[in-house]
Amino acid sequence: MFAFLFAIFKSDEQKLNEEFEREAVPHMDSLYNFALKMTGDSDDASDLIQETYLKAFRFWDKFEKGTNCKAWLFRIMKNTYINTYRKNTKEPDKVDYEEIENFYENIKPSSTDSAHLERDIYDNLLDDELSGAISSLPEDFRTVVILCDIEGYTYDEIADFVDVPVGTVRSRLHRARKMLYTKLHDYASDKGYVSKVKIKK
Amino acid sequence: MMEININIISAYIDGEVKDEQVKNEILTKIQNDKDFEIEYRVQSLVKSLIKEKVVYQQTPAKVRAKILKSIGSGTKTQSEKKSFFADLFEKPSFSFATAFVVILAIALIIINRPGVVEKKDFAIEQLGSDNMFVQAKNNFNSITEGKLVPQLTTKNADEIKKFFNDNGVKYSTLVPNISDWIILGAVVSEDHGEKFAHHVYVGKKGELAYLFQVDESYLYDHEIISLSEDLIKYLDEGNCYSYESNGSVTLFTKKANNICAIVSNGNPKEIENTFCSL
Numbered sequence: 001m002f003a004f005l006f007a008i009f010k011s012d013e014q015k016l017n018e019e020f021e022r023e024a025v026p027h028m029d030s031l032y033n034f035a036l037k038m039t040g041d042s043d044d045a046s047d048l049i050q051e052t053y054l055k056a057f058r059f060w061d062k063f064e065k066g067t068n069c070k071a072w073l074f075r076i077m078k079n080t081y082i083n084t085y086r087k088n089t090k091e092p093d094k095v096d097y098e099e100i101e102n103f104y105e106n107i108k109p110s111s112t113d114s115a116h117l118e119r120d121i122y123d124n125l126l127d128d129e130l131s132g133a134i135s136s137l138p139e140d141f142r143t144v145v146i147l148c149d150i151e152g153y154t155y156d157e158i159a160d161f162v163d164v165p166v167g168t169v170r171s172r173l174h175r176a177r178k179m180l181y182t183k184l185h186d187y188a189s190d191k192g193y194v195s196k197v198k199i200k201k
Numbered sequence: 202m203m204e205i206n207i208n209i210i211s212a213y214i215d216g217e218v219k220d221e222q223v224k225n226e227i228l229t230k231i232q233n234d235k236d237f238e239i240e241y242r243v244q245s246l247v248k249s250l251i252k253e254k255v256v257y258q259q260t261p262a263k264v265r266a267k268i269l270k271s272i273g274s275g276t277k278t279q280s281e282k283k284s285f286f287a288d289l290f291e292k293p294s295f296s297f298a299t300a301f302v303v304i305l306a307i308a309l310i311i312i313n314r315p316g317v318v319e320k321k322d323f324a325i326e327q328l329g330s331d332n333m334f335v336q337a338k339n340n341f342n343s344i345t346e347g348k349l350v351p352q353l354t355t356k357n358a359d360e361i362k363k364f365f366n367d368n369g370v371k372y373s374t375l376v377p378n379i380s381d382w383i384i385l386g387a388v389v390s391e392d393h394g395e396k397f398a399h400h401v402y403v404g405k406k407g408e409l410a411y412l413f414q415v416d417e418s419y420l421y422d423h424e425i426i427s428l429s430e431d432l433i434k435y436l437d438e439g440n441c442y443s444y445e446s447n448g449s450v451t452l453f454t455k456k457a458n459n460i461c462a463i464v465s466n467g468n469p470k471e472i473e474n475t476f477c478s479l
Binding site for chain 2: 017020021025029031032033035042046049050053054057119122124125126127128130131134145148149150154155170172173174177178180181184185
């Protein structure tokens with residue numbers, strides 16, 4: 001009798017394990033990239049993805065079959081990140097967006113012929129520099145950029161994932177790209193490709 | 202015509218505006234309104250740069266293996282325990298005393314095990330043309346004999362990183378500026394369709410230092426390039442391995458996810474001090 005119950009228990013457990021490997025494991029690279037951009041450090045990213053997968057495995061029976069597994073894993077990772085990593089780091093969350101907007105308006109090309117928008121200027125930009133610029137964005141903005149421009153999520157999916165209305169996703173993305181443009185402009189002016197801009201106060 | 206907020210440009214670029222009429226109105230605005238056009242170009246530029254420049258990284262092989270092992274252990278633990286200790290005690294032929302003797306024997310074997318050698322001669326384990334150690338030494342010899350010349354000659358570390366990036370190296374590379382050493386140039390090699398990063402420094406006395414770096418996942422796969430597991434483990438623990446032969450010194454060290462081989466004809470001690478702490 002006990003052997004029979006043990007066999008049932010074991011087969012259920014094995015089934016869950018197989019399901020997890022089939023549905024959750026293929027998203028590992030995606031999650032690792034998200035972790036890397038969120039933490040900005042490969043060791044922290046490795047720890048974060050390990051914690052995420054262990055939690056996901058532990059609660060796999062709570063996952064609603066047929067729903068978006070990748071989004072479920074992302075949510076676990078985001079919560080783990082908030083609980084474990086964010087409180088340990090000095091998060092530059094409080095940004096003076098007005099200042100950024102002011103800077104953006106100053107560097108924004110006044111004419112569409114402006115060299116500032118030429119693709120060639122940014123050809124020398126490296127992955128590290130762009131990743132650094134993304135990592136330096138405030139968390140809410142960083143999250144939407146990663147999910148939209150790197151992971152290719154739709155606005156509806158991002159809204160569901162970060163639990164905000166679609167309109168907020170749209171405006172955060174718009175602002176995030178403006179912030180990134182100011183950082184890329186800084187990079188280009190440091191390298192001497194465009195002239196430095198003095199901010200009008 | 203409805204009032205269109207400039208923020209909608211990002212949604213337009215992302216293909217999130219589904220209504221054909223609204224799409225046409227946005228397009229008209231972009232064509233006729235300078236602010237809209239600039240905003241469109243700024244947003245498109247940033248999006249395309251992220252898509253093109255951000256390298257999509259694979260989960261490090263070691264991390265992947267750890268995760269899979271943890272997941273596997275969740276289901277295997279019970280059955281494994283049962284198959285050994287549980288069975289041992291359940292069998293009527295084994296008394297408690299027998300089990301005690303077995304455990305005592307295991308303990309004695311563990312206690313009397315020879316001490317673990319911390320640093321052994323890893324060089325003798327490195328064999329075969331696909332071995333990273335062998336390749337690094339051969340490449341260095343080819344460089345000093347003038348048979349292998351840089352595909353890019355520059356002193357600029359950023360240019361080297363860009364060269365690696367542009368030529369298909371899929372992993373993040375490390376090109377540090379080192380005091381008293383000048384970067385000479387770089388080579389991207391190809392093996393089974395995969396690209397690998399190599400670069401060379403020259404010292405004050407004209408000595409050369411060649412750096413060959415590989416993402417550790419390639420070494421775990423063993424498909425294209427290999428390195429003995431002992432040496433990988435030694436590097437994983439944060440050690441730097443040094444080996445001298447025929448007037449050259451070969452170092453192995455691990456930085457982030459990359460295993461780096463450095464071969465030089467410079468002073469071994471100086472090379473070790475400089476390159477082990479990159």
